Structures are given as structure tokens and as C-alpha cells.
Amino acid sequence: MMPITTATATKEPPIIALDAAKQQEAIAVANANATIAEARGEAEASKLKSQALASNPKMIDLQIAEHMSKICVGVQTCIIGGTTQDLLRVRGSP
Numbered sequence: 001m002m003p004i005t006t007a008t009a010t011k012e013p014p015i016i017a018l019d020a021a022k023q024q025e026a027i028a029v030a031n032a033n034a035t036i037a038e039a040r041g042e043a044e045a046s047k048l049k050s051q052a053l054a055s056n057p058k059m060i061d062l063q064i065a066e067h068m069s070k071i072c073v074g075v076q077t078c079i080i081g082g083t084t085q086d087l088l089r090v091r092g093s094p
Helices: 014-055 058-071 084-091
Strands: none
16 A cells, blocks of 8 residues: 555645645745754854953943843832831931
8 A cells, every 4th residue: 555645635736746846845944944053153142242341341241231230120119139128227217
């Protein structure tokens, strides 16, 4: 008995099924290459960033400031690394 393939199941000629399979393979290869290229780009960006941080420690302070500015978006009072008692002392309360 002949196995059921796309060509026999849909009654398409085998050449059309083969062309469709080749197209699917080409798309899969292109997607895989795009994923590899994206990963390589991310790796290179990470490498360059780490080199920049290693050569200039002040950049670490800049990154910390950038992250801290995002922590308290939309709030009136933001306490980072302290307590409410620290806040009271800053405002002049006993």
C-alpha cells in the first residue's frame, strides 16, 4: 500500500507537492538564518556594552540612574534603598 502524502491526500500531482515542500524548506531556512543573525547581533551588542562599561566605570552610574528614573514613574514619593524614617528626616520632621 502506498503511504499517504500531501500529493495523494489532496490529489495534487507530485510535482506541485514537491514545489510546496521546497518553498516551505526555503522559508524555514530563511527564518533560521534570521534568528541566527538576530542572536549574533544581540551578542555583539552585549559584548560592546560590557567593554564600554569595563573601560568607563562612570557609565555604570549612568545606567543605574537610568534604571532608577524608571522605577518611580507616576508616583509622588519614591524611596529607594531607604525607609520612611529617612524620608521624614529629609523633610525636617523629628
